[in-house]
Amino acid sequence: MYHLNDLQLALRIAALESLSAASKEIGMTPAAASAALQRLEKKLGCQLFARSTRRLQLTEEGRIFLDSAKPALAILETASANLAEHRGELKGEVRLALPSDIGRSQIRAWLDELMDSAPELTVQLYFGDHMTDLIDQNIHLALRYGQLDDSNLKRRQLAMTPRVLVASPAYLAQHGTPSTLNELSQHAVLILNRGGEPWQKWKLSHNGAPVEIEVRGQRFCNDGAVIRDWALSGRGIAYKSWLDVAQDVTEGRLHLVLADKIAPPIPLQLVYLQTDYPSHKIRRTIEFLVEKLSQFSQNYPLP
Numbered sequence: 001m002y003h004l005n006d007l008q009l010a011l012r013i014a015a016l017e018s019l020s021a022a023s024k025e026i027g028m029t030p031a032a033a034s035a036a037l038q039r040l041e042k043k044l045g046c047q048l049f050a051r052s053t054r055r056l057q058l059t060e061e062g063r064i065f066l067d068s069a070k071p072a073l074a075i076l077e078t079a080s081a082n083l084a085e086h087r088g089e090l091k092g093e094v095r096l097a098l099p100s101d102i103g104r105s106q107i108r109a110w111l112d113e114l115m116d117s118a119p120e121l122t123v124q125l126y127f128g129d130h131m132t133d134l135i136d137q138n139i140h141l142a143l144r145y146g147q148l149d150d151s152n153l154k155r156r157q158l159a160m161t162p163r164v165l166v167a168s169p170a171y172l173a174q175h176g177t178p179s180t181l182n183e184l185s186q187h188a189v190l191i192l193n194r195g196g197e198p199w200q201k202w203k204l205s206h207n208g209a210p211v212e213i214e215v216r217g218q219r220f221c222n223d224g225a226v227i228r229d230w231a232l233s234g235r236g237i238a239y240k241s242w243l244d245v246a247q248d249v250t251e252g253r254l255h256l257v258l259a260d261k262i263a264p265p266i267p268l269q270l271v272y273l274q275t276d277y278p279s280h281k282i283r284r285t286i287e288f289l290v291e292k293l294s295q296f297s298q299n300y301p302l303p
Helices: 004-016 019-026 030-044 060-086 100-117 169-175 181-186 224-232 242-250 280-299
Strands: 049-051 056-058 092-098 121-127 141-145 153-161 163-167 189-194 201-206 209-214 219-221 237-241 255-257 266-273
Touching (some): 141 280, 153 242, 163 201, 163 242, 181 209, 189 224, 219 224, 224 242
Parallel strands (some): 092 141, 189 237
Antiparallel strands (some): 049 056, 141 266
16 A cells, blocks of 8 residues: 555645655655655556656656545545544644735734644745635635635635835934825835736725825835835835734834825635635634734724
């Protein structure tokens, strides 16, 4: 009989078309992964992958075998999770994709707290402000702002949060505080790149009605955490999720700019694949994050 870990490795190689990428994701050396794949192929008596210098591609026999093995592996994983839940155990691996800003400033520390209470739980974090393909990247949970169109995903809303304009006291002391939307053009603004495109159309409100203003800036970055750091260091005005800068504003490191122009809040959601019975570790992680975001929102209401 072949090893369960070898099956899991083969499925990830098939998804990523790369032995090195799959071994890195699973936490194996490429040499160990290669040996495991050879062991599985020897046991089956067939070659699962056609090898080239750049990637591995499923053979016809490999496709037939792994298509059949995938649901069987899912059943075994569910059985193991059910047993762990019955025992009250929180164990196994959870892979989460998080926005760079709130992921680094808040959620990483919360997950440290969860892991401290569950020593057998392993968490892998993937930071980024782009949309994540949960299947291709083998992600259990993704935290994302806004409405999502993919009907194949389940969602759990964690909070409703607006985006606000913020700047450091030092920046505002040196450059003045804009009092109208038009005055933003006279200031340095910090721009997030989303999906390879600069986010230069900021949605705010004016006299109670939504308005979109286009901005120009000198500093661009695809990492929301860097945008926050630039704002803290006095480099300009940032357009940020309130959840990411709430503590900074409350403690005086950043000030709200044009506080009467804040746009209506948007949802912050956890998304995950449709399953009939999400595993205990996934359900517990979701409930933990729901609880932490609720506490945070109560502690840091928008002024």
